[in-house]
Amino acid sequence: xxxxxxxxxxxxxxxxxxxxxxxxxxxxxxxxxxxxxxxxxxxxxxxxxxxxxxxxxxxxxxxxxxxxxxxxxxxxxxxxxxxxxxxxxxxxxxxxxxxxxxxxxxxxxxxxxxxxxxxxxxxxxxxxxxxxxxxxxxxxxxxxxxxxxxxxxxxxxxxxxxxxxxxxxxxxxxxxxxxxxxxxxxxxxxxxxxxxxxxxxxxxxxxxxxxxxxxxxxxxxxxxxxxxxxxxxxxxxxxxxxxxxxxxxxxxxxxxxxxxxxxxxxxxxxxxxxxxxxxxxxxxxxxxxxxxxxxxxxxxxxxxxxxxxxxxxxxxxxxxxxxxxxxxxxxxxxxxxxxxxxxxxxxxxxxxxxxxxxxxxxxxxxxxxxxxxxxxxxxxxxxxxxxxxxxxxxxxxxxxxxxxxxxxxxxxxxxxxxxxxxxxxxxxxxxxxxxxxxxxxxxx
Amino acid sequence: xxxxxxxxxxxxxxxxxxxxxxxxxxxxxxxxxxxxxxxxxxxxxxxxxxxxxxxxxxxxxxxxxxxxxxxxxxxxxxxxxxxxxxxxxxxxxxxxxxxxxxxxxxxxxxxxxxxxxxxxxxxxxxxxxxxxxxxxxxxxxxxxxxxxxxxxxxxxxxxxxxxxxxxxxxxxxxxxxxxxxxxxxxxxxxxxxxxxxxxxxxxxxxxxxxxxxxxxxxxxxxxxxxxxxxxxxxxxxxxxxxxxxxxxxxxxxxxxxxxxxxxxxxxxxxxxxxxxxxxxxxxxxxxxxxxxxxxxx
Numbered sequence: 001x002x003x004x005x006x007x008x009x010x011x012x013x014x015x016x017x018x019x020x021x022x023x024x025x026x027x028x029x030x031x032x033x034x035x036x037x038x039x040x041x042x043x044x045x046x047x048x049x050x051x052x053x054x055x056x057x058x059x060x061x062x063x064x065x066x067x068x069x070x071x072x073x074x075x076x077x078x079x080x081x082x083x084x085x086x087x088x089x090x091x092x093x094x095x096x097x098x099x100x101x102x103x104x105x106x107x108x109x110x111x112x113x114x115x116x117x118x119x120x121x122x123x124x125x126x127x128x129x130x131x132x133x134x135x136x137x138x139x140x141x142x143x144x145x146x147x148x149x150x151x152x153x154x155x156x157x158x159x160x161x162x163x164x165x166x167x168x169x170x171x172x173x174x175x176x177x178x179x180x181x182x183x184x185x186x187x188x189x190x191x192x193x194x195x196x197x198x199x200x201x202x203x204x205x206x207x208x209x210x211x212x213x214x215x216x217x218x219x220x221x222x223x224x225x226x227x228x229x230x231x232x233x234x235x236x237x238x239x240x241x242x243x244x245x246x247x248x249x250x251x252x253x254x255x256x257x258x259x260x261x262x263x264x265x266x267x268x269x270x271x272x273x274x275x276x277x278x279x280x281x282x283x284x285x286x287x288x289x290x291x292x293x294x295x296x297x298x299x300x301x302x303x304x305x306x307x308x309x310x311x312x313x314x315x316x317x318x319x320x321x322x323x324x325x326x327x328x329x330x331x332x333x334x335x336x337x338x339x340x341x342x343x344x345x346x347x348x349x350x351x352x353x354x355x356x357x358x359x360x361x362x363x364x365x366x367x368x369x370x371x372x373x374x375x376x377x378x379x380x381x382x383x384x385x386x387x388x389x390x391x392x393x394x395x396x397x398x399x400x401x402x403x404x405x406x407x408x409x410x411x412x413x414x415x416x417x418x419x420x421x422x423x424x425x426x427x428x429x430x431x432x433x434x435x436x437x438x439x440x441x442x443x444x
Numbered sequence: 445x446x447x448x449x450x451x452x453x454x455x456x457x458x459x460x461x462x463x464x465x466x467x468x469x470x471x472x473x474x475x476x477x478x479x480x481x482x483x484x485x486x487x488x489x490x491x492x493x494x495x496x497x498x499x500x501x502x503x504x505x506x507x508x509x510x511x512x513x514x515x516x517x518x519x520x521x522x523x524x525x526x527x528x529x530x531x532x533x534x535x536x537x538x539x540x541x542x543x544x545x546x547x548x549x550x551x552x553x554x555x556x557x558x559x560x561x562x563x564x565x566x567x568x569x570x571x572x573x574x575x576x577x578x579x580x581x582x583x584x585x586x587x588x589x590x591x592x593x594x595x596x597x598x599x600x601x602x603x604x605x606x607x608x609x610x611x612x613x614x615x616x617x618x619x620x621x622x623x624x625x626x627x628x629x630x631x632x633x634x635x636x637x638x639x640x641x642x643x644x645x646x647x648x649x650x651x652x653x654x655x656x657x658x659x660x661x662x663x664x665x666x667x668x669x670x671x672x673x674x675x676x677x678x679x680x681x682x683x684x685x686x687x688x689x690x691x692x693x694x695x696x697x698x699x700x701x702x703x704x705x706x707x708x709x710x711x712x713x714x715x716x717x718x719x720x721x722x723x724x725x726x727x728x729x730x731x732x733x734x735x736x737x738x739x740x741x
Binding site for chain 2 (some may be wrong): 123124128275281418423
């Protein structure tokens with residue numbers, strides 16, 4: 001036997017041992033887990049003894065980071081027996097590492113898990129999150145949040161149905177997609193800031209005819225057009241239909257209002273209402289240019305953009321239709337392997353209290369529930385507060401279409417790029433989306 | 445004093461050799477062989493990375509070749525092969541043979557400038573080129589200045605031009621590597637050969653094919669191996685510039701590995717299958733290329 005032969009044989013034997021061994025994911029599943037809502041809930045943190053709470057969040061941007069730092073410190077001051085170990089990572093980094101962290105032996109106690117099938121649904125299915133319903137009852141979270149906001153953090157206990165079932169987290173910030181407008185440009189065009197969707201749509205041809213780009217959009221990063229389509233669809237189809245569609249209850253993407261919304265978007269591109277070379281312009285770049293008075297009278301985008309307002313910004317305003325795409329920030333969830341679920345839940349309650357909303361407001365954020373006393377300040381924030389309150393008061397929030405299936409965002413953004421680029425027509429686009437949706441529903 | 449020892453001819457492998465390679469082998473096994481085997485094993489399961497996986501047999505591999513989106517990715521990777529490997533080597537040859545004929549002042553400067561893209565982090569490269577290709581970036585500015593405004597476009601957002609545009613970035617990055625390798629090789633070719641060729645009346649083309657190219661076979665093999673590998677495992681550039689878009693016009697297998705494993709679908713098994721396919725492809729293509737180029741077997 002030549003030595004090389006022996007090595008091959010050894011390798012083959014090792015491979016065989018691996019193959020006949022257990023399936024991936026079956027090892028390292030030790031330790032108790034709380035996968036049902038605890039019956040007895042203890043809200044007295046001071047009596048919990050010495051506790052170190054490990055928290056993984058993605059609140060890394062300026063105001064977000066300051067808010068969490070301040071609230072963490074206040075929580076530790078309030079309960080000297082608790083030490084908070086904070087790990088903060090950018091959204092993308094957290095997405096990529098959270099799965100590994102949760103399947104490890106020493107997972108964090110509190111994590112920010114993204115809503116939807118892709119992350120929260122997977123974690124629930126794998127029994128990695130604790131249902132918080134009994135805590136929600138004890139702390140009165142149903143009074144803190146509108147029902148549609150709590151629903152966004154709900155999943156059936158098998159992780160298969162999104163939008164109803166157990167509560168798996170609570171969010172700190174709200175976000176809606178709306179219309180930013182450049183006040184100087186509007187007055188030069190002889191137009192008023194939009195008060196209704198019809199106002200906004202009517203302004204587009206006027207702006208175009210006077211040589212302005214009506215809507216600035218940079219779609220190189222693929223996702224932005226989802227928000228563009230979402231806000232149009234919310235007007236055409238209405239909140240009930242979109243919610244039913246996204247949460248898989250009824251409806252199809254090929255329904256007339258949904259196709260009509262795609263037709264409107266394609267038409268905007270064709271009429272030159274959107275930035276030229278729309279698929280070749282970066283999202284951040286388009287926003288920066290728009291915000292400093294460059295290309296575009298309007299910018300259809302999320303309230304999060306206000307945080308990236310450049311110093312030399314033009315005079316901008318914000319308005320949102322009463323029914324629009326939106327949601328809430330990644331919720332704080334309790335990990336089922338946590339040894340201190342009571343303390344973890346108390347921490348989440350603290351982070352979403354009226355006081356925490358005050359701290360958020362002071363740091364220029366849009367708190368998900370009304371703050372205790374703080375008032376928004378600076379450019380844009382008062383407008384954004386008004387728009388958010390209008391939408392949440394009338395329960396007009398329509399969920400992101402990304403939530404429809406695990407990889408719906410991928411399909412949707414590719415199809416919308418094709419639609420905007422003229423590679424596809426509205427009917428085909430919606431048929432492709434429906435096929436993807438149906439495939440997921442059939443496999444459910 | 446003589447010691448009894450086994451009769452082995454001198455130079456024949458002895459067992460003690462294993463002892464010498466052991467430290468390196470251990471590291472290699474722990475950080476390369478084991479993960480590779482583990483990946484191959486996971487690729488035989490449907491696994492979301494969290495719950496217990498279910499046996500999939502070869503269906504992940506079937507999907508990697510059968511799914512039109514994934515298959516499209518492999519086609520894109522082969523197109524990028526032209527831009528990452530073939531084009532840089534051809535251009536580097538032109539540069540090197542030009543330099544072999546003409547004495548150039550400031551050669552070190554040019555060499556450094558051309559090699560520089562290799563040193564810069566790929567992320568930086570991507571950010572810079574995103575700007576160069578943007579609608580109001582320098583390329584479009586030049587086009588408009590030259591009166592070719594109708595050709596100006598958002599290059600990375602154009603369904604036809606996005607893939608070649610990404611490819612050109614690859615050419616720009618890899619050309620320096622090929623050139624530095626070839627330059628080192630050319631200096632090793634005896635000048636007498638060039639003189640002889642010129643006395644025999646060879647022009648620059650004949651001289652290249654008769655003297656330079658045969659003399660650079662080994663360097664070419666190394667350059668191709670490195671650039672082909674870079675082309676097929678190309679992730680960072682795609683991730684940073686287009687995320688596979690517009691539509692799926694620039695999606696490549698290496699990007700899909702990341703997207704499937706850490707993206708919303710949580711298809712870790714499929715991602716591993718694609719990874720293994722890439723590894724096998726790189727291995728097969730590079731070993732064929734080296735054999736052909738070096739003129740062996």
